[in-house]
Amino acid sequence: MVGDNSDLVALLVSWLPRQRWFAGKGRAWGSLRIVQNVRLSDLLRHFVIEVRYADGGPVDHYQVPLVVRPDAPYGHEGFFVGKYADGLVYDGLHDPDGSAALLAFIRGEAARDGFVPYTLEELEPLPAHVVGAEQSNTSIVYGDAYILKVFRRLWPGTNPDLEMTRALADAGSPRVARPLSWLDGVVDGQTTTFAFMQEFLRSGTEGWRLALASVRDLYAEADLHADEVGGDFAAESERLGAATADVHRIIAETLPTAVGDAEILRAESAQMHSRLDAAIKVVGELQAFEAQLRAAYDELARRARPVVLQRIHGDYHLGQVLRVDSGWVLFDFEGEPARPVTERITLQPVYRDVAGMLRSFDYAAQSMLLERSMLLEREGESALRYRAQEWATRNRDAFCIGYAGVRGHDPREEAALLRAFELDKAVYEVVYEARHRPSWLPIPLGSVERLTSTD
């Protein structure tokens, strides 16, 4: 275990909350404790940090690899954490010596102090860089050949991203990037996935970027319709719907399924109500739509016809799909990062994923309006608002048509289910934006308003 690390703890107390992946924003701290400290190389120390909160709620564990340099300043202020007795401390995933040491450890395939690397293919020692925008985790690309996702917030057990991607790859699906390796460690006495490596799809472009380019084309030609401009995205959306249905089909064939009867749907509806209770406490504006939201959740509870339950992606949106030469590839099967993993791996109706992607088409159209400050009342705005709606509807419909072509049922036929899941997702997004990107809060709030005003 760990000796007197009080000065390192003090450094981490100021550094951790500033990290994009730190999920405890907005909660008052109780304590921070280093619960693991393993030396993976001369420079790289692998720490697991336990964070307790003043509210007495669930304890979080974070993975924090650090490079500690005893010598003189070395530059790279961007990932400098601070100074303590043993030397100068750098974020070990951004520091080139840290990322190289991590790959060397994985390639070595030798266990150390509870860490066990598994490799499915032989790996080369390649230079590293961290993927641009840090999100819920930190991803390192090695030589444009491998991408290693290092899970920052650790949930005891096998990470669903590893489990689902492996199941799909083992079934021969071309809809996921090849899994190459993973690193297990121990949290709370349980074998836990610390990192997951896949083939890096260097020719891939994120669905979100492609969709924005299409929306931009449309707004540049404000007097044309979505099907008349060069960058029409509907054919891609249809292919994406088909790819999604294909993935759902394989998951249903290879992992457990169950029947979602009336009792299960009532329980799901009850969870939506309690998520709304919590969301209203964070973003009071939601209260204005509370009655209509609850009515949509109640509709789900009244459904008598059962629905198939299966494992799903869980946080499905245009930022989780890459377009490569051969079609769409899905990644990040972790589910919504804010939810406990035990909830994320429960069997769900596929409509939760479909609703997530439908919300994303709306997000793409609305985010471009926001960029142009068009959410403010201005002359000429209504034409673009109309175009935004038209683009979203066209691509949402195309996605559902593509989905129906593979699975034989059009998700739009399940209007009540889809509506409840879309509203549940929009409420999640309201809280997500309030916490992480407050300037984007008008997007999901506007959607809640639009979706509930059709009553």
Ligand SMILES: Nc1ncnc2c1ncn2[C@@H]1O[C@H](COP(=O)(O)OP(=O)(O)O)[C@@H](O)[C@H]1O
């Ligand atoms: N196999 C891959 N090939 C190329 N890029 C990828 C691959 N997997 C993920 N990415 C890129 O890495 C970024 C981070 O991945 P993601 O799994 O979404 O991390 P997070 O859990 O932090 O959101 C994504 O935005 C995506 O563009």
Ligand SMILES: O=P(O)(O)O[C@H]1O[C@H](CO)[C@@H](O[C@H]2O[C@H](CO)[C@@H](O)[C@H](O)[C@H]2O)[C@H](O)[C@H]1O
């Ligand atoms: O990608 P993550 O697993 O970190 O997911 C979280 O962040 C997403 C934003 O990066 C967030 O997605 C929301 O914004 C997207 C555009 O940036 C949009 O495409 C999605 O539809 C919208 O939900 C996601 O909800 C959150 O869990």
